[in-house]
Amino acid sequence: MMGDGGSIFSARWVLVDAFHSRKDCAIHVQDGKIGEIAPLQDLTSRFPAAEVHIGENVAILPGFVNAHHHCFGVNLVNQGISDDLLEPWIFATAGAAAISTKTSTEYAALRLLKNGVTAVVDACTAGETARLAEMKVREKLEIYTGLGISCAVAPGERWQNRIVHQSGQDHAFLTKLPEPLRDKLEHQHLTRARLNPAEYLDLILRLAEEHAQAETSDVWFGPTAPHWTSPQLLKEIACAVRERGLRMQTHVEESLLQHLSAGRPDNKNPVAELADIGLLGEKLSLAHMVWADEYALREVADTGAHIVCNPSSNLRLRSGIAPAWKMKRLGINLALGMDGTSLAGDDDMFAEMRLARNLYGSADPLGPGLTAPDVFDMATMGGARLMGMDQSIGSLNDGKRANFIVVSLDRLQGPWLAESVDPVELLVSSAKTSDIQSVYVGGSLTVSQGKVCNRNEHDVLENINEEMQRAADQRLSTQDYAIVRSALLRWYDNWLTHSAQLR
Ligand SMILES: [Zn+2]
Structure with missing residues (x-):
């Protein structure tokens, strides 16, 4: 002391x-x-x-700010889940042995802290019921604040289009699969219990209200992505953001297939949709934005919304390289996130900054790229601004x-x-x-x-081992995953061809 x-x-x-x-x-x-x-x-x-x-x-x-994170517990590669294109990868991870929120968050929090991360935005899955979701959020807040980590917990769910990106096409896709596999996917993705949008709205309003005065912790809306959320819920969130000053983080324009889906007649461009609904603004942060075009980026810049880049994750899930240099040039506040998927699975923010600097620089060989101070700013003040905590964290200024x-x-x-x-x-x-x-x-x-200091990490590691041994593994077999993967690629291939004809 x-x-x-x-x-x-x-x-x-x-x-x-x-x-x-x-x-x-x-x-x-x-x-x-x-x-x-x-x-x-x-x-x-x-x-x-x-x-x-x-x-x-x-x-x-x-201290670093990890502005977009998921607590996956044991690294997915250690669980036998290989990196892949985002769309099939989602099916590879479903049903994997899961450890408790407490253990996975403690493990992640200790690891982040040892790596110098003292603030985090945790984009978690909300869960089956409002009661369980509330317990989860409270548990996370307690763990982070107990360690002194400044945090925003942003729970979300995938409420619609859970199998394929196009609206209302989930069942049409499932008919392409053999029956036992179709039933399994239907159970894992469509009929799985999840809190409904009304309960979700009520829960976040209540928890955010409780934390309105807290200096180092916050609860945000975190609908997983616009295309997984109904326009009605987005409108209600927009209302809360506008009237009560609440924050939201969501995944946008992460993969090429998501981007192309927005060009379909029955789908909307996610940035335009967020703008129409009135959500685009300085209370909103957009994770990824790998495929956002210049027009969308200009809208983001004009409204003061933030972008969090996740270079490791974008490489591992074959999403691509975000146009960070364009974002920077337009004056958008940029932050850095590790997305629970850092390149070596070790949540090393120095490595993430190094990757961001080199990757975003080489994607624009003749342009200014991003400098070392630019990426250092993303990992510190950029994240603090995104969290609305720039008056208290992100730099070593007096006070x-x-x-x-x-x-x-x-x-x-x-x-x-x-x-x-x-x-x-x-x-x-x-x-x-x-x-x-x-x-x-x-x-x-x-x-x-x-x-x-003052924590027994050994206990956390033992808990992981015990919980993993007890947890049920309901994943697709290697053979079933291969069937789903090739059906997905065929599905999107047909759709891309059709989409090209329409244009
Ligand atoms: Zn993410």
Whole structure:
């Protein structure tokens, strides 16, 4: 615990935010908040009672914001679920052995925290009934806030078009499958119990109201995607967003097939639909937007809605590369998410920033691309703005919550490091989570040398093992998955040809 004079942390670099770094400086922390940043000697003479932490060769940076996440529990690859195109992949994951919300969220939260993530948007599935959904959301809020992680929990469901993208075509697709398989898919996707839209609306209104004054936790609408949600429910959500200032996050334009489905006569472009309903605005964040065209991006920019890019997930589910450079050029606030599907399945935000920088740069070889500060901003202030928490998190400005990461430079500096090196460039290019020495949340030491303080991680891992052994696995067999996969590809192939003829 800190003494009366607070604490002072010195570092070779203090990164106030993506665009402002201070060399050979120290930071004063008091009552869980960031204070002044000044040379170490100045601070020690002004705050003689402060506890002093000398960082010989470290950088101090703001805690990361993972602006779009799912707690899948055990990595899907470890469960034998391979990466695939998004559309068939959804059928591969259904029915997989599931661990409890408590265990999966604890596991995810500890892992994120060890990786320096101190704020998260958790886009979870709402669940079978309103009562279960409420328990789930409350459990998640308790786990995140208990660890000091700032959070928004955004539950959602797929209420319609659960098998194929086109409206009202689910049963037509199912007739293409052999009968036992048809029944299984019908059971897993169509008749599975889920809370109804009216219960959902009521639940989110109630929980969001409860958290209206909370500084570090929030409950949002999270309908999984516009095409999985009825226009009526979207209108009612729009009303709540407008009248009560609530927030919403949803998946939009993630895959090519989703994008092409919007061109069908009976389907709508999701961004235009959100705009028509009055949802497009600064309370809305759109996850992915890989296939959004210039017109849609302009609408997003004009209304102040946010976009969260998920580069790893988009590669693993063959969704493509988001036009992040265009989004940036249009002045859209961009954040970074790991979508529960980071490239190595380890939720490493340094790796995600590195991927974003290189991927989005090479997708536009002659353009400006995204710089290291751009992607660092996405992983910090961009996420904080998206969460509506930019007054309290996302940078190390005076008065903000003291959420920060201490990164060792020992490995990064190699045999020699130029004086002129920009620390943001160095960290985005080379840092790994194994370089994290410690993580502070609200001024308290929360992670030290890869271990979460005051938590027995071993218990969480044991719970996962026990729950996985007990859990029922109702997944499709490898053979059945292959049948569904090829039927889906045939289905969309026919439809794409037809769609081309119509145009
Ligand atoms: Zn997602």
